Amino acid sequence: DADVTQTPRNRITKTGKRIMLECSQTKGHDRMYWYRQDPGLGLQLIYYSFDVKDINKGEISDGYSVSRQAQAKFSLSLESAIPNQTALYFCATSDIQGYEQFFGPGTRLTVL
């Protein structure tokens, strides 16, 4: 079984809808991250969490919110989706040292 899973894997939605992307991990890591990737570009950090009670904004948090429900679960919400949020979204985890990050398979989100 994959160590970091994301649901859904693909989602098409309409402008103005609220969307939640979910991430679960079985690695036992404290740190979790949400990234966005636009076509042909690198990853940009949206939010990160170093433990269950810790939530921090990344580079591009506007229009997004997160919830860390448990050590193993970190969800990303788009409160009112807009077309320029169409992108590939990745969840990642790392241990307390924060060196190597382990990525989920990604969620492809299309906002029409």
Add this chain to the structure above:
Amino acid sequence: SQQGEEDPQALSIQEGENATMNCSYKTSINNLQWYRQNSGRGLVHLILIRSNEREKHSGRLRVTLDTSKKSSSLLITASRAADTASYFCATARNNMLTFGGGTRLMVKP
């Protein structure tokens, strides 16, 4: 804005040739990491080099780091078609990673 910038943005080589990708960054770092991404999939960690290291090897991968020039290179020797992917450098600072834009490598059989 992205801390790391890869060069070239795209690289096409024949199987068996070596592939070299470069990464430049702007601020001081704790370590620099290289990741690989197959089309549309999650990133996979390849190798990490600490700021006090100058060179590191892992299998067919060789990474160098020049902190005075704020640059790193990734060399893949004896490339294979299966090495076709995008490669990203990521600089680590204050326990956070900042990714560059990536190099798209195509290895032709």
